[in-house]
Amino acid sequence: LCKRLHKLKKVTIHGIAKTLNITPSTVSRALNDNPRISEETRRLVKEAAEKAGYRVNGIASALRSGRTFTIGVIVPTADRSFFSGVVRGIEDIASNASYNVMICQSYDDHQSELDNIAALLRAQVDGILMSYARGTTTFQHLEKLRKQAPLVLFDRVIFQPGISTVRVDDFRGGYQATQHLIEQGCRRIATFTSIHRHLDIYKERLRGYQEALQDYGLPPCPEYIHYNDLTLEGGQAGASFLWGLPEPPDAIFCASDLSALGAMRFLKSRCIPIPQEVALVGFANEPFTSFVEPALSTVNQHPIEMGQAATRLFLEQIQAAPGTFVEKHITLSADLIVRQSSMRKT
Amino acid sequence: LCKRLHKLKKVTIHGIAKTLNITPSTVSRALNDNPRISEETRRLVKEAAEKAGYRVNGIASALRSGRTFTIGVIVPTADRSFFSGVVRGIEDIASNASYNVMICQSYDDHQSELDNIAALLRAQVDGILMSYARGTTTFQHLEKLRKQAPLVLFDRVIFQPGISTVRVDDFRGGYQATQHLIEQGCRRIATFTSIHRHLDIYKERLRGYQEALQDYGLPPCPEYIHYNDLTLEGGQAGASFLWGLPEPPDAIFCASDLSALGAMRFLKSRCIPIPQEVALVGFANEPFTSFVEPALSTVNQHPIEMGQAATRLFLEQIQAAPGTFVEKHITLSADLIVRQSSMRKT
DNA sequence: GTGAAAGCGCTAACAC
């Protein structure tokens, strides 16, 4: 009954070497397309390997060569459209360079982030691409990390020597969104921004909002800046607050799509027509933004390009001379997508 | 300029052994909490390791011990609420058993699935949990795979000796949804099901629908069964087709939330009130189902529990005697969530 | 163009 089916044959280069009466070194070279191997031997070896069902033991080769051909990726969560897009971009470039990708999620928790980093280092990944957790407010661990493995930060980045970054131009995103609302005739423009004030991405979106108002000569109104957690509930609460003001806004630039949806709900419950009375713009281009009614204007952050760029930076880093740090900073454009929720003019 | 900062100290058990004037084996044992090590030595070793910033080289230990403490996971896509829930469940149980999780996405493509499997095997994962790609229609590769590593299938499963599975009771899900619609007074109930007819999950949901109709004495109507790709567009097209019939339905059980949303759009565009004229039920409990208006009734597939169960099955398998195959099949209940889109009675 | 030999860092069987 209990036949030892478990311990499979286990084909190694030794075995293949034996069948062909050559040495393991030759087999290894042939399989790795070492130029010093004759066409004939290469063919023979590859044939034999194929027939025997040989599959290189990545662990062994990694131990010996010091390279695992694996990239570690840490994202807050993989089920947000933005981050899953980034991952897609990473996988795209990585697999073309024959790298594997190991995805970890921090769930926006700092301790998880530390655990993930430790796990990836234990696995000896060749580099780490990450967007740090919301719960992360100090950055010594990244300073340490960058000395242990090539590190590229994306979206949520800090600027430190030796760390390359890719981010989107959140400032311009915020600016464009606000400018668009102004151009649609809105004059009392509110904004939702994050209570997690340490995150640059939100600071920048807010700054874009403020600068657009200023450029168009609209007076800033502190009460129109609502700090919330940018969830659906946060957006509802924010709208509820704004409509408790003596003079409610005629537009909201929401630093997240979900909070925009929350605002939309509140407005619908009050039968306030969108965009006629209030125009809305979200941020991130989550899929649901095109499903809701009215379809939500939002800002595209080009996640796939971001993942691709981050991976290319990693590849540049490891191809650089040992000891050299390639430090580059890329800013992608953020593009406004105009949909019904903000179209007051036709 | 080009200081060789790259080649970090590299702390190994050898180094620690030297500082303490003991052997690497002792260090290894101390770090792994081997009971034969004295409290004193253990403390000393751990202190020294901590101070030196030692971190075990997972690759080396994996090569020697034959265990990587890594579980490979293959999902069609990580950005669907259902699959990300499953992954969460997997990570939960896995990390408690000090396993790492390596997530791969097949993007529903068969070749990607094969590539992912190869990559995971190369990485010598201790087991693989997967939901196969929509593009997968033959299963020899799984038959082969299960001989190379413990394999647990979830959601999209096949039944083959030696492969454990976890799925949700799609039949009951379909049955309950349909039954609920009947009880709400609907009599002409249509359904959307997948054009990918080889997938059991959809077959079962359809079967549940059919059996409920039969049990309540409602005549089956072939035209009310609409095969589409279950996307938003598919749902719109499906509804469009149904409302071209001489007698349109008064309810639709949609085998996916997105297709239900498509139907909702169509109905709204025709100003057909939901649920008064037409009741809708979706499937999967995607987050947006609670956002849309009216909120969409749907079926909860308990993704987290599914991931947990799959991981537990994997753990059971590897704790079993070598050569023994633990083959278990778990079916989780699918629970109807009733929301406004199907509430015709109060 | 191929072989011989060493060793990546760790663990585990066997001594004592």
Add this chain to the structure above:
DNA sequence: GTGTTAGCGCTTTCAC
């Protein structure tokens, strides 16, 4: 309780 020894499977000098 600790040391000794061997080797996981592979790559990579260094020979010739």
